[in-house]
């Protein structure tokens with residue numbers, strides 16, 4: 377990567393701009409705060425915001441959210457939109473874990489109902505939800521079944537008895553992205569996807585039981601079915617080895633053809649293809665397959681979560697009332713329409729570690745949320761919990777309908793492991809009132825809360841900037857990690 381120094385000009389309390397210099401086609405805009413910027417130290421993600429601005433067809437600006445940190449090519453927390461006619465698509469702008477995302481399940485339970493059963497719950501969840509590096513699930517898909525998963529997404533899982541029609545209604549894109557073509561997925565990726573459906577993954581992926589601690593917006597909270605003291609579950613997982621392999625395959629194909637693009641780029645990791653080229657179309661069709669796999673995956677994980685609650689607490693589905701609040705993706709590229717300079721424009725919006733944040737009235741929202749806006753799920757770390765926010769008109773106008781996706785790392789995994797050397801992380805978490813279990817030997821050390829920015833700080837920025845509004849804060853009670 378060529379080294380260029382980054383000039384950051386403060387625009388207002390929440391925004392810094394990077395002026396257009398060199399080969400940049402648009403300026404950069406970073407949503408953050410003085411404190412978060414200071415904490416980032418030497419992280420090279422502002423440089424990456426600049427690099428993304430070199431890509432052909434980019435519209436308005438190259439954006440980053442306050443949870444930003446270094447990623448492959450594009451920063452994590454990055455958002456960039458490209459004209460579908462003159463722009464490109466880049467696998468590094470989506471990320472290796474295609475359609476990594478979160479889903480939240482609300483319940484009729486109050487913390488009092490589980491207070492004495494938290495240990496039983498975490499043990500049962502850990503036992504029933506396969507997790508860890510390369511973990512395999514209970515299914516070994518036939519080639520025909522896997523093609524169905526890749527094209528039908530959540531609907532395939534529901535057709536097999538994992539959940540209900542109602543779950544599909546409250547999943548982004550109804551849990552299936554159009555245009556998925558399994559013929560654009562390599563045999564190696566298909567092989568990797570065969571036995572990993574219904575598995576959580578490793579490290580940062582988790583399944584967490586949480587309790588609603590504070591409500592900020594009573595009207596929206598009521599529409600989302602949230603109240604203080606209520607028990608909810610947050611699941612964070614993605615497309616497993618299949619998505620990783622698709623990203624890797626298409627990066628290799630696009631890197632090989634970088635010269636054909638005819639546009640000098642500051643970083644090979646920005647490998648991309650014209651949206652109208654065969655490689656661009658093939659990547660979109662393969663990416664949609666991975667997105668659908670991830671939705672089916674989270675649907676199955678949710679099904680086993682419901683079953684685990686039923687068996688452990690000896691309650692019926694009706695008594696538990698475990699309802700899918702919403703499922704959002706935070707690593708994706710989507711063809712969407714936005715106003716640009718007073719005209720509606722067809723764009724390919726890359727959200728890499730960024731969440732869609734659509735406003736009230738948007739036709740893509742389920743009818744039940746159309747009056748209030750899209751639920752936005754923002755996890756923090758295993759010792760903290762998460763926020764539920766709501767999408768806004770400001771995000772629609774300013775950030776191609778996007779907001780942050782989490783707290784975002786401040787330490788690499790290696791750094792976190794060094795810092796926590798000799799510490800009993802599970803015990804520390806228990807002292808904070810969170811029971812944690814992990815598959816990976818080093819996972820808890822890599823995932824210490826200090827490895828992430830403070831969730832309150834990140835959420836404050838997007839709330840003050842108007843990119844999404846606070847609805848509720850939830851506290852972790854127990855968590856299983858990969």
Ligand SMILES: Nc1nc2c(ncn2[C@@H]2O[C@H](COP(=O)(O)O)[C@@H](O)[C@H]2O)c(=O)[nH]1
Nearest residue numbers: 580582755756757758761782783784785828
């Ligand atoms: N509530 C929890 N949040 C967590 C945990 N581990 C990570 N995180 C947050 O999730 C996002 C996900 O981002 P990704 O880029 O890794 O997909 C991350 O930024 C953290 O803020 C957890 O155990 N519980």
Ligand SMILES: [Mn+2]
Nearest residue numbers: 473476613614
């Ligand atoms: Mn992921």
Ligand SMILES: [Mn+2]
Nearest residue numbers: 476477612706
């Ligand atoms: Mn993720």
